[in-house]
Amino acid sequence: MKTALSFARDFSSFAIKGGRMYYAWLLFLAFFILVGSYTAYLQFTQGLIVTGATDQVTMEAFFANFVFTAHVAAAAVLVVAPGYFYHRKDLKELAVMGEVIAMVFVATGITFVLFHMGRPDRTWHIIPGLGYMNFPNSMLAYDTIVLNVYLLLNLIGVSYILFKKYVGTFHEKQLALWFRPIVFLAIAWGPLIHIVTAFVLASNARVGMWATAVLPFAFLTMAGASGPSLVVLIFLLARKYTKLEIGDPVIDLMTTIIAWSLGILMLVFSAEFFTLLYPSTEHADSLKYNMFGHNGLNMYVPWFWGVMVALVGSFIALLFRKVRHSYDRFLPLVCFVVFFAILLEKPMMLIFPAFSPTPLGEYAEYHVTLIELFNVLFVWALCFLFLTLILKGTIGILTGEVRHDKSSTASQNDA
């Protein structure tokens, strides 16, 4: 118990220490958290009427961002899996970073869902026993289960690894018997949360753009592109500003995953577009609205083509060895573009245009309100605050700067 307390103390005191840039970043996030607390208060007292959602376009920016957090959370297994499946030693040591990202992003996703709900105070209604869960019929019930289990698995995995490393007993022989099964379960669970999230959308036959079998594949490939993009950015920052050593091969593996996820994504998109546009039945209406607009309503058109250009451009750029190895210049830029293109694809291609035409033939544009935008930024600021702090502490433990036995700082070798 005493060890656990000193772990918490050492971990957090290392996490909040940093240079001027580090504090500037935390302050930047704090600003959005401050403003966001007020806008969140407005939403929870006045209702979702403060967002841009209507009965026509009923899913708001929170839901779009939730889908994106599921992308990144699921993709974190791509950091964990190579270490455990292919025994890549360098990645196995970094696996815990991936698990931290998964943990924080799935928690962020759950927060977005709470913002999406009209009555977040009644969340307890879904807890079996206390309330009633419509299992196995409702896809949202499945999603609730898989998201919470994934959060729990990663929470257990991360705390166990970090604590063991902190006290210096993280060796193959000294690990608890349940640990490996938990890690493998978490690896399998990553894609699962994503497939289920895709089914939450694909199960709605009336939304022509979602009711397609390629949706889980589109989600998985977008996860494979957006998640590792964030990982590369984090790894590049970590090895530049901390003592953590991350070799080029690790970055290169992530870059390869991004490139070929984008490649497969292009195939998935073209398959979907072809299947819709060649016969051009009513199922193609939403896509045509997204691509070309409808009777002057063309708000989504530049977003559609912008995202397409960004994704194809990033894929082509990553085919060049020069870009892939430009660790301080082009690679982070490409990763940044991929991350944001897929983030913006969610509201502007996947969610909002899919609602037009409505079942009664209405076309509608979605305009995000300022309160809604600040609530989205609020959740993202919280996400990145926790991500920064936990990753910083984790790096401290991985480099041995944070450990229980203060005397043998440098001599001990982590396995």
Added chain:
Amino acid sequence: MSEEKNMDLNGADEVVQGRRDFLKHVCTSSAAALVVATSPAEAVEAASNPDADATVAEYFQGHFLLMSDEEKQKAIARLEKRYTAQYSKKTTVSNTEAPDGVLFGYALDIGKCIGCRRCVHACVKENNQSRNDPEVQWIQVMKMPKGNISFTPENLDKGYPEKSEFGDYGVQVGGNAYKTAGLSTEDAQNYYTDDTVPDKDFFYMPVQCQQCEKPPCVKACPVRATFRDHAGVVLIDYNWCIGCRMCQLACPYHARRFNWGEPQLPAEEMNPKTHYFGNRPRMRGVMEKCTFCVQRTREGRNPACLEACPVGARKFGNLLDPDSDVRRVLATKRVFRFKEEYGTYPKFFYYIG
């Protein structure tokens, strides 16, 4: 819920508050009720207004269908007390069960409908929907061009591409080829503002909850707040709904409406004869929709929209009774169901007189 009390009885601006200060608010609203109550009897009733315990009890109440009879009575008493105080008129919340051996069905003659939207407004009045900013309407009337709605006659002999060595008719024959085909809602006008109806070049098609046999909304609800009763009507427990809107996503008829903000229902326009699953005032953040006027039809009356229809385009009845209006329509008219391809099996039938 404390949020439900946001309607100020004196007609002043809505009081915005979180659930943490519901205590304070309950006190103010009972005081306000005391002031405006017209008769002494009402004043006494308003004074014994729901206290904090009742509000908490309402928050922790379970799904209505899973309650014991005693719990149901308590829940209803709580609501009646609260509504009576809030709207300063004696409000009843009924819990009448659907009669046995009944399957409710509706038939609507799109040949007769003149698009006057009296049904829409009668429904709003009967069912205590939010009145302004926004007015929530459960029935939406589509105004559609007459004839086959998926083509225009002038385009029939046009071709695309226009010139080819096989003649000028193209591969995709018809200038209509790029319009959505089938019984499409593409050209429907939902917000027409005509001074006089009917417009002779159009027909009208009112759409409301189709009370499906296989409702996608019931399947999608993660907490079973929406369900089907044994008379075949899809209902919502407003106190159980978590506002996730999965049902709205699933519905192929755009029949469900969400209370995005606090419903604005002036006390003088409130209909005090309510049903737990029907027209009792809703709170912010929950779903609502047509219930075939459960407060009326469970007691053997007709829905409000039917009574309001000036041309008799609407028929309601028991689908299990061969002599009912609906069954007679099914037996003798040309009947179709809206968006049958979704496999929802609506109990709302359209026919052409």
